[in-house]
Amino acid sequence: xxxxxxxxxxxxxxxxxxxxxxxxxxxxxxxxxxxxxxxxxxxxxxxxxxxxxxxxxxxxxxxxxxxxxxxxxxxxxxxxxxxxxxxxxxxxxxxxxxxxxxxxxxxxxxxxxxxxxxxxxxxxxxxxxxxxxxxxxxxxxxxxxxxxxxxxxxxxxxxxxxxxxxxxxxxxxxxxxxxxxxxxxxxxxxxxxxxxxxxxxxxxxxxxxxxxxxxxxxxxxxxxxxxxxxxxxxxxxxxxxxxxxxxxxxxxxxxx
Ligand code: PGA
Numbered sequence: 001x002x003x004x005x006x007x008x009x010x011x012x013x014x015x016x017x018x019x020x021x022x023x024x025x026x027x028x029x030x031x032x033x034x035x036x037x038x039x040x041x042x043x044x045x046x047x048x049x050x051x052x053x054x055x056x057x058x059x060x061x062x063x064x065x066x067x068x069x070x071x072x073x074x075x076x077x078x079x080x081x082x083x084x085x086x087x088x089x090x091x092x093x094x095x096x097x098x099x100x101x102x103x104x105x106x107x108x109x110x111x112x113x114x115x116x117x118x119x120x121x122x123x124x125x126x127x128x129x130x131x132x133x134x135x136x137x138x139x140x141x142x143x144x145x146x147x148x149x150x151x152x153x154x155x156x157x158x159x160x161x162x163x164x165x166x167x168x169x170x171x172x173x174x175x176x177x178x179x180x181x182x183x184x185x186x187x188x189x190x191x192x193x194x195x196x197x198x199x200x201x202x203x204x205x206x207x208x209x210x211x212x213x214x215x216x217x218x219x220x221x222x223x224x225x226x227x228x229x230x231x232x233x234x235x236x237x238x239x240x241x242x243x244x245x246x247x248x249x250x251x252x253x254x255x256x
Contacts, residue, residue, distance in 0.1 A: 010236050033249035046067035049069070056093075068097070071084065097129050220251070224254035
């Protein structure tokens with residue numbers, strides 16, 4: 001199967017940014033700027049939890065997917081502050097970020113929790129973006145591939161072949177996130193190739209060819225085209241630049 005059979009996928013991770021009015025305005029502008037590209041590129045936006053409903057209304061039937069930045073794996077109960085998959089489904093969320101580096105390294109989520117969250121998301125029928133990536137210290141120590149394979153393997157534990165159709169991987173080197181330091185395209189392509197090989201080992205060459213792997217880490221309107229020219233890179237997970245509808249639209253066009 002040729003790599004071109006993978007539809008590109010660009011996500012906008014708003015993190016803990018916007019307020020209610022600016023979230024709705026940004027969503028509105030993204031619909032206007034990107035609405036015409038959804039046939040050629042899957043597009044998702046990941047607003048903060050409190051604005052999911054309002055942003056969801058703004059997205060309406062425009063085929064831009066509503067995404068959540070996190071979720072908890074238990075269905076309900078005494079889990080103060082947490083949000084369940086059913087709550088996300090109620091708001092028409094379609095896709096959930098799992099194991100983002102800020103949750104791994106700031107909130108200190110471990111591999112087991114990340115795996116439980118991914119399984120809960122898939123069992124609920126939602127799609128997921130599982131994020132993996134090495135820190136600068138790990139890269140300098142030559143541990144990049146080992147870290148990515150290990151995060152991938154533990155994250156995907158007990159995920160079935162069938163469920164893999166709803167899983168996207170985001171390779172996000174921690175040192176490139178929010179720093180303006182984008183990975184060299186060769187380094188990103190090499191990490192993507194290792195991740196794809198690892199999916200092939202865990203599942204099959206066919207599943208590996210079908211699974212989309214996004215690059216994330218300081219993607220912007222200027223550097224996106226060069227990165228996306230790499231056949232291993234199937235789009236991007238975009239933080240800072242997704243807060244600007246014009247830049248986000250340019251990144252989507254680069255992915256197409
Ligand atoms: P950034 O964030 O584009 O601001 O580097 C990417 C991400 O965290 O997904």
